[in-house]
Amino acid sequence: MIEDKIRSVLEKLDIVPTDLELYRVAFTHQSYANEHHVQSNERLEYLGDAILDFLVAEYLYNKFPNLPEGHLTRLRAKYVCANANSRYAIQIGLDQCLLLGRGEAEQGGKSKPSLLGDLLEAFLGAVYLDSGIDAVRKILNSIVFPQISEGSNFFIDYKSHLQEYIQAESRLGVEYVLIKETGPAHDKTFTVSVYHDHLKLGTGVGKSKKEAE
Template sequence: MNEKQDDTLAGIEARIRYRFGNAELLQEALTHRTYVNEAGGKDNQRLEFFGDAVLDFLLSDLLLKRFPESREGELTKMRAALVDEVSLARIAAELELGASLRLGRGEEKGGGRQKRSLLADAFEALLAALYLDGGIEAARRVVHELFEPLLESQELLCGRDAKTDLQERARTLRRELPRYQLKDATGPDHDRRFTVEVYLGDELMGEGVGRTKKEAEQDAARAATVLLKGEQ
């Protein structure tokens, strides 16, 4: 690593308040496959896979303790809202992971540092690296510090999802129901990205992206809801 890379990684460590014993794990978490295709080394896909499981476990633990009276269905909805691509990308942006990503030249030119999918993946990989380097308690502390502020969201506490919110607003304001349409599906089977459009009548109201069609529909519904709020 050069001096600039050292400073970049040190900045991430400062923001999560953790110093890696094995800095190579942190560097691996921030390495996209397009960089490896050009320069060799390890990409972050294996860490992303593990980090997804670590995050689910730690958020489930957090939600059980925070909402002891909630039923399984409510907890599932809350966890889904916390781990969707939009939420994870927002947290990754707050940690400034985009500036630290190692990308191939094509991905760099294509705006990869701002792509929600890459940011969300990098955050999950970072969490896996943190767990492998510092153990479960180090990972638990970071998850609690990053996600507890999100638990104050009224939409989250009510177990509501974006599609439900959009449907109720659309029925009230337009007397129509949303219609979702799959626009595109890209990427390999283990890393699919779905793009979904949502319409009211013939009017395109929003577009969303996610790792599943359901996640993309939620993202599209959030975009459409912003438009409808402007009509109130």
């Protein structure tokens, strides 16, 4: 039963839920929601994304009092991105509870970094609503903050690297342009191109705009 799996994850994180249904929603991907006519986790993902950004920003602000704003922003982007978030999600077993529609499951949805990253954000949104921001901070203290403290370098922020390279040579920045999006609402594919001074530098494809960029 999915409820038993959810309880197991929460127990390992020392969370005593007051609203288990809230967590079930957090694990419900849009593809599953469409097939079963239930609520998806997209609203919780929106909330969790903001909370994750805030708490990591707060941690960096306090830990590195002498770093300028630009450096802090790049650090946050390094440890809060689709690849990083997907690893955090797997680390605490969120992937084992994910509810996917048949098509998404057959396409290996449980191993897609963008999907798992969104799942982490939705889960954190649920934790915030159910147990408060300190409970979210406690989770990050076990899976995210140690990576920052140890200076782990396995999350590569290619966008920041490109931006730094361009700015070293030019005053103009880079611009990401959505070229097209294809597929059904629950399984879209995005194509994004990056430009500098009207010159196309490259094109990326991903299951989210962020992943494509």
